[in-house]
Amino acid sequence: MTSSVAAAGERPTTCCGRFAPSPTGWLHFGSLVAAVGSFLDARASGGRWLLRIEDIDPQRNVAGAADAILRALAGLAFEWDGEVLYQSRRVDAYRAALSQLRDSGDVYPCACSRREIAARAPAVGIDGGLVYPGTCRSGLPPGRCARSWRMVAPAQEISFGDRVHGTQRQDLAAVVGDFILLRADGQFAYQLAVVVDDAAQGIDSIVRGADLLDSTPRQIWLAQRLQLPIPAYAHLPLVSNAAGEKLSKQTRAQAIDPAAGSPLLAAALEFLGHVVPADVRHAPLPEFWRWAIANWSIMRVPARRSATIGHRLPP
């Protein structure tokens, strides 16, 4: 196996970052941590911070959630640059990327149903999913129609330097396999959309939750094959509840109340390893942000995949 060092890990001195929530529910403390980390990292570099609503999957979108997220961010005095980008309006760009990958021979149509894949008893992959056994890689079986389109995983190790977790390596073919870019229900997969959009928005530094650490090699591989620049990556620890479950809609994470103001932001920053002085914790929002931008250091963020909140959140 040849090794492919794809991303050096350093971010540009002045970078362009982003926050890209899926409107599958209201903003909770876990997503607030990603917003705070990405915002501070971009602003501390003197750079831009953009917003993208990842409403690519209509089945998972919750009516009103996108607006509620934007209102919550505005209520906490986050300031973003430019227009908010909505993935639901970007289907043409995803289609163009898929067609480019078709021209370069990187994707192929696949007829397999989930049940057929499971019946072949393939290996269990890194995220608990099944590693696709490659049935349709050399052509659709006679009489079968394409359900989805898959990206060929390279027989190469992808490695990158994460700014929080250090060097990461993944053998994509072994632990993920050929992965879906266009699903059987006609929806483009997150993996493709995120790569196309980050490049289109000029994002050169991604700061987000560690649940996406294992997706990063897929995204680096896609960016390479689409000849797009590869951003720097930093993955922040996920917030888990007392039962050790990641805060999410599924675990009934509470929506944050922007009226909680600076003490709530201070709790997010403390979760990211920073000590916030008492006067800053209770300062008006502009003052809190001034202090936080001046004092942010990604070096303080714990290199953990998840952590529980060390103390009670402000109400």
Ligand code: GLU
């Ligand atoms: N939309 C994803 C989420 O809400 C984040 C994607 C990303 O940051 O790349 O979990």
